[in-house]
Amino acid sequence: MFDKFTDKARQIILKAKDIASEYGHNYLGSEHLLLALLENDEITHLVLSRFGLSSDKVKRSILAQITKGNFKGEILFSPDAKRVLEIALEEARILHHPFVGTEHLLLAVVREKTGLGGRVLRSFGLDEYAVRREILHLLGEVPEQEQKKSAPTPNLD
Numbered sequence: 001m002f003d004k005f006t007d008k009a010r011q012i013i014l015k016a017k018d019i020a021s022e023y024g025h026n027y028l029g030s031e032h033l034l035l036a037l038l039e040n041d042e043i044t045h046l047v048l049s050r051f052g053l054s055s056d057k058v059k060r061s062i063l064a065q066i067t068k069g070n071f072k073g074e075i076l077f078s079p080d081a082k083r084v085l086e087i088a089l090e091e092a093r094i095l096h097h098p099f100v101g102t103e104h105l106l107l108a109v110v111r112e113k114t115g116l117g118g119r120v121l122r123s124f125g126l127d128e129y130a131v132r133r134e135i136l137h138l139l140g141e142v143p144e145q146e147q148k149k150s151a152p153t154p155n156l157d
Helices: 007-022 030-040 042-050 055-063 079-094 102-111 116-123 128-138 144-150
Strands: none
Touching: 007 030, 007 079, 007 102, 030 042, 030 055, 030 079, 030 102, 030 116, 042 055, 042 102, 042 128, 055 116, 079 102, 079 116, 102 116, 102 128
């Protein structure tokens, strides 16, 4: 599965696992993925800043909602984190990108409905459409809807 992920996206997933371990959790959840993105991803910082948010503010919101545990052992993906990875693959396919990058992970966290990561982002007013639009602008791509708006219409005369 991870062969379709960029090196940076794989690093984020490994960092998320480290974060889960630091907090003594026995699972890797969407909140750990988001924390890893907040700490290590420029696109995430840029997208959040476009919405007037700082990574620190989002991080504080997540940390206020999780508790430290004392688990030491193998950390498994939670159902919401598995769904984030599936959605990230889907987003890369929809956008015709050959690999899953950190931008797809961020978008997938927003889209996933049950995990803490997405709930926190949505609590700040972010939604998948606005985040996708900002990501595409940052990547220098024009969203399909904007292409349709700017396309010339044929004259009927």
